Amino acid sequence: MVGMENAVPQAYKKPFSKKIYPYLFIMPFALLVFVFFILPAIATVVMAFTDLNASLKPKFVGFSNFAKIFSDYNLPQILWNSAIFAVLSLAFSLIFALIIAIATQYFLKGKVSAVIYRVLWLIPSIIPAVVYVTFWKYVFDPTDEGFLNSLMHDFGITTDPVSWFTKGAMGIVILATIVSTISGGMILLSAAINSIPEDLYKAARVDGASEKSVIFKIILPTLKWPLMYITISELIGFVSSYFFIMLLTNGGPMRDTTTLSLYAYQQAFNLKYYGYGAAVSLIVVLISFVLTLFFLRLFDFDQMIKRSRIED
Amino acid sequence: MITLKNIVKAYDGKQAGNKAVDGLNLEINKGEFVALLGPSGCGKTTTLMMLAGLLKPTAGEIYFGERLVNHVEPKDRNIGMVFQSYALYPHLTVRDNIAFPLRERKIPKQEAYARAKETSKILQIDHLLDRKPSQLSGGQQQRVAMARALSKNPEILLLDEPMSNLDARLKLDVRDEIRKIQLSLGVTTIIVTHDQEEALAISDRVAILNGGKIQQYAAPHELFNYPINLFVASFLGSPPMNLVDGKLEDKSGDQVVVTDGFEYKLPEDKILDRTYMGKTIKFGIRPHDLVVCDKNDNQAIPMKVDLVEHLGSGKLVKVTDTQGKLETMIRLLTDNEKEIQPGDLIYIKVKANKFHLFDMTNNGQSIYYTC
Amino acid sequence: MSTSTLKKALVHTYMTLFTLPIAAMIVWYFLAATMNFTTGQFSLDNFSFFQEPVQYSGVKLPMIWPIVLNTMMYSILIVIIEACISVPTAYAFSRLDFKGRRSAMKFLFLMRSFPGITLIIATFFILVQMNLVNTYLGVLLVAVTGSLPGRVYIMKGFFDEVPWDIEWAAMVDGCTRFGAFKKVLVPYVLPGIGAIAVFSFLGAYGEWFLFKLLIFNDDMLTLAGYLSKLVTKENQIVNYGLITAIGLFYTLPIVVFYIFTQKIFMKVNLGGAKQV
Numbered sequence: 001m002v003g004m005e006n007a008v009p010q011a012y013k014k015p016f017s018k019k020i021y022p023y024l025f026i027m028p029f030a031l032l033v034f035v036f037f038i039l040p041a042i043a044t045v046v047m048a049f050t051d052l053n054a055s056l057k058p059k060f061v062g063f064s065n066f067a068k069i070f071s072d073y074n075l076p077q078i079l080w081n082s083a084i085f086a087v088l089s090l091a092f093s094l095i096f097a098l099i100i101a102i103a104t105q106y107f108l109k110g111k112v113s114a115v116i117y118r119v120l121w122l123i124p125s126i127i128p129a130v131v132y133v134t135f136w137k138y139v140f141d142p143t144d145e146g147f148l149n150s151l152m153h154d155f156g157i158t159t160d161p162v163s164w165f166t167k168g169a170m171g172i173v174i175l176a177t178i179v180s181t182i183s184g185g186m187i188l189l190s191a192a193i194n195s196i197p198e199d200l201y202k203a204a205r206v207d208g209a210s211e212k213s214v215i216f217k218i219i220l221p222t223l224k225w226p227l228m229y230i231t232i233s234e235l236i237g238f239v240s241s242y243f244f245i246m247l248l249t250n251g252g253p254m255r256d257t258t259t260l261s262l263y264a265y266q267q268a269f270n271l272k273y274y275g276y277g278a279a280v281s282l283i284v285v286l287i288s289f290v291l292t293l294f295f296l297r298l299f300d301f302d303q304m305i306k307r308s309r310i311e312d
Numbered sequence: 313m314i315t316l317k318n319i320v321k322a323y324d325g326k327q328a329g330n331k332a333v334d335g336l337n338l339e340i341n342k343g344e345f346v347a348l349l350g351p352s353g354c355g356k357t358t359t360l361m362m363l364a365g366l367l368k369p370t371a372g373e374i375y376f377g378e379r380l381v382n383h384v385e386p387k388d389r390n391i392g393m394v395f396q397s398y399a400l401y402p403h404l405t406v407r408d409n410i411a412f413p414l415r416e417r418k419i420p421k422q423e424a425y426a427r428a429k430e431t432s433k434i435l436q437i438d439h440l441l442d443r444k445p446s447q448l449s450g451g452q453q454q455r456v457a458m459a460r461a462l463s464k465n466p467e468i469l470l471l472d473e474p475m476s477n478l479d480a481r482l483k484l485d486v487r488d489e490i491r492k493i494q495l496s497l498g499v500t501t502i503i504v505t506h507d508q509e510e511a512l513a514i515s516d517r518v519a520i521l522n523g524g525k526i527q528q529y530a531a532p533h534e535l536f537n538y539p540i541n542l543f544v545a546s547f548l549g550s551p552p553m554n555l556v557d558g559k560l561e562d563k564s565g566d567q568v569v570v571t572d573g574f575e576y577k578l579p580e581d582k583i584l585d586r587t588y589m590g591k592t593i594k595f596g597i598r599p600h601d602l603v604v605c606d607k608n609d610n611q612a613i614p615m616k617v618d619l620v621e622h623l624g625s626g627k628l629v630k631v632t633d634t635q636g637k638l639e640t641m642i643r644l645l646t647d648n649e650k651e652i653q654p655g656d657l658i659y660i661k662v663k664a665n666k667f668h669l670f671d672m673t674n675n676g677q678s679i680y681y682t683c
Numbered sequence: 684m685s686t687s688t689l690k691k692a693l694v695h696t697y698m699t700l701f702t703l704p705i706a707a708m709i710v711w712y713f714l715a716a717t718m719n720f721t722t723g724q725f726s727l728d729n730f731s732f733f734q735e736p737v738q739y740s741g742v743k744l745p746m747i748w749p750i751v752l753n754t755m756m757y758s759i760l761i762v763i764i765e766a767c768i769s770v771p772t773a774y775a776f777s778r779l780d781f782k783g784r785r786s787a788m789k790f791l792f793l794m795r796s797f798p799g800i801t802l803i804i805a806t807f808f809i810l811v812q813m814n815l816v817n818t819y820l821g822v823l824l825v826a827v828t829g830s831l832p833g834r835v836y837i838m839k840g841f842f843d844e845v846p847w848d849i850e851w852a853a854m855v856d857g858c859t860r861f862g863a864f865k866k867v868l869v870p871y872v873l874p875g876i877g878a879i880a881v882f883s884f885l886g887a888y889g890e891w892f893l894f895k896l897l898i899f900n901d902d903m904l905t906l907a908g909y910l911s912k913l914v915t916k917e918n919q920i921v922n923y924g925l926i927t928a929i930g931l932f933y934t935l936p937i938v939v940f941y942i943f944t945q946k947i948f949m950k951v952n953l954g955g956a957k958q959v
């Protein structure tokens with residue numbers, strides 16, 4: 001081993017090419033995120049303090065946009081609409097997702113009928129929104145041609161067509177929304193129920209447990225986590241999205257179905273009050289942000305981030 | 313020749329300060345077959361990964377011959393490696409799997425395929441060349457992995473638990489075959505395993521690791537007969553060595569091991585230095601070095617039989633002292649002919665004075681053996 | 684009748700009731716498209732959009748075939764761009780160590796659950812500044828940024844499941860880290876790339892909002908944007924026959940596509956659901 005002692009090893013330093021290697025991979029993503037997420041986020045904040053409108057000559061106006069929001073006579077109703085929309089949509093879609101998941105994964109487990117029910121329920125969520133809403137428009141069409149109206153006419157309940165959208169616009173919007181969102185939660189819940197070992201049911205049956213106690217003592221406890229996950233992620237979605245409302249009622253009649261996020265959109269793009277719209281959407285952003293932080297708390301990040309097992 | 317000098321591997325992050333490998337020294341001669349053996353977490357796999365270049369040592373030097381390879385990329389080390397899961401490329405056929413390392417060396421396709429075929433013949437898998445890994449049995453996958461590792465004529469062959477996913481019988485065949493191929497090719501080979509039987513059977517030398525350090529590095533029979541410390545003694549051997557707590561005492565000129573259940577006089581022709589007297593020790597005897605004997609034999613120890621297990625080739629008898637003072641049971645092997653029932657009183661003695669003493673005041677260092 | 688058959692009958696009754704609206708919906712789409720409601724007879728009049736530009740109650744829309752072409756082009760472009768960006772990003776997040784990985788992951792996660800739509804006003808002005816309004820590029824960039832976090836997250840799940848052995852083997856066999864990525868890891872995660880391609884395609888095919896907001900020329904629309912023009916018209920009289928006919932033409936391929944590709948969804952490891 002003569003000559004070995006001469007070669008004293010240097011402490012290892014990563015060459016530059018290896019240091020930047022990971023960054024090259026995330027570069028395109030990072031650029032896009034910067035331009036189309038971080039910049040808009042900053043811009044939203046800035047715009048919220050200006051009076052940017054169709055004239056495109058913005059002036060800094062301080063908090064007056066926010067002052068205007070809180071003195072807006074529409075605000076109480078809009079907030080109420082947003083809350084009703086989000087809470088009712090969430091409640092119904094959770095309950096139905098739960099019922100369908102238990103029915104197909106527990107009572108009808110492995111049956112063809114379970115598959116059929118599941119596939120049918122998935123359809124509203126894969127049909128593109130634009131086509132999907134036409135069905136509800138037809139069902140509640142205010143003219144004689146509408147499904148409900150012609151049905152009621154045929155059965156002689158009423159003679160004059162009912163103007164459904166004037167009377168129960170919010171109900172229709174919520175109905176359409178939940179029918180298309182149920183399947184998302186249902187799939188997650190089904191997967192969780194599916195993971196319950198068959199032995200557990202067998203043991204319960206041997207112990208003479210009723211179906212009710214199987215559902216409440218075995219199934220529901222396993223669903224705790226997915227239910228939390230669905231609750232928060234769907235709540236974020238309901239608070240911020242307005243596509244179905246826009247397509248079905250566009251916020252009408254009057255402001256009966258206008259939610260905060262739709263209101264922001266309308267102020268900006270229909271009335272060209274961009275600054276004011278940005279201020280309203282900033283409030284939506286804040287609500288979403290708080291909900292998102294709750295969401296993040298549910299995740300175990302250490303489990304998601306694993307060290308590379310190759311050192312280069 | 314491979315030389316590892318004072319290798320340290322510390323992980324940062326969560327287990328910061330934890331050293332997987334802690335000052336490891338090892339020399340492996342050209343053409344030698346060496347096993348790294350130890351319990352899980354002993355640092356054997358980490359050592360192998362550093363030899364492969366997939367991990368970088370925190371301190372110390374690794375030499376291949378005269379060449380310092382600490383920072384040499386895995387691809388530039390000319391090593392072949394077989395993994396526990398075989399790690400075959402699922403999207404490639406067996407032929408492409410075996411030719412993969414050659415193609416990476418820019419060897420033309422024709423030639424690479426020809427060499428792949430050659431290697432596959434050695435491992436008797438040339439009829440499987442067009443299959444995908446998913447269509448192979450575990451044993452066949454193992455052969456493909458060997459072929460892939462050998463196709464590029466590596467200087468060093470690294471085997472990471474290559475047989476732990478095979479069933480017991482197949483293991484024996486594969487073991488012999490790996491050794492045969494290794495001898496015929498003369499490739500320096502390092503195997504990592506937790507299976508001592510495998511390590512002892514296949515290797516020229518075995519390094520026993522624990523706590524990131526080499527405990528003993530020697531030929532298999534040497535490890536077995538002259539364990540350097542308590543760890544090696546207790547780790548090797550099945551059934552394991554009997555280890556009884558005791559003390560060394562000088563009793564009117566005789567050096568005696570005193571345990572809770574019995575006393576044992578050291579043979580007069582091999583006694584210890586006086587300074588050892590009074591020390592806490594462990595008295596170690598392998599089960600096959602104990603025999604059932606006559607009451608009147610020299611140093612016969614009376615014992616009560618607790619349990620008799622039939623091993624097929626013989627019986628494993630577990631005994632305790634008549635007063636039940638010993639904390640551990642003593643195991644011994646007898647042949648099938650001997651009639652022994654639980655509850656019997658028998659006398660046992662140490663065959664040809666074959667026993668070990670470990671100094672418990674000095675990390676269980678071996679201070680005495682006769683073989 | 685035993686209690687268990689009774690129970691099953693009960694379950695079926697409820698499930699049928701719940702599922703009825705959806706079944707009715709599907710039936711209605713076919714009926715509305717192919718029936719003349721006034722005469723109650725089968726007719727294919729509504730499908731005349733195959734031959735001539737759509738025109739009713741003052742709305743004039745271009746011929747459908749160029750729109751179909753736009754849709755295909757746009758969807759395929761989205762699939763390619765999203766795959767090309769999300770695969771390397773997911774690889775880096777899953778298998779490489781770099782400073783800031785942890786915070787970048789957190790940010791990615793925040794983005795995934797954060798509704799990007801709330802930032803649409805500002806996004807619009809950034810596109811105006813970049814002269815990208817009324818261009819496909821603008822729509823593409825915004826759409827891709829919005830859906831990337833989800834794609835990266837799914838893709839990361841696939842990369843997480845590639846055994847390290849395989850990458851080690853590749854490195855020992857002579858690959859660089861990048862070589863191992865290209866020749867071994869990417870082939871290994873091909874099912875994952877398939878899954879995100881399906882998601883991307885479905886997303887792009889259904890994109891109507893960004894077209895409504897950012898594209899002003901009717902002949903640049905895709906099918907979804909085209910349909911949204913028909914649905915969100917100011918006057919209340921909606922031509923169901925026409926909409927459902929075009930809707931069917933638009934939906935059927937996607938349902939067939941879904942039936943053939945749905946198996947791939949089962950392979951997706953949504954970290955969230957798995958932590959149960």
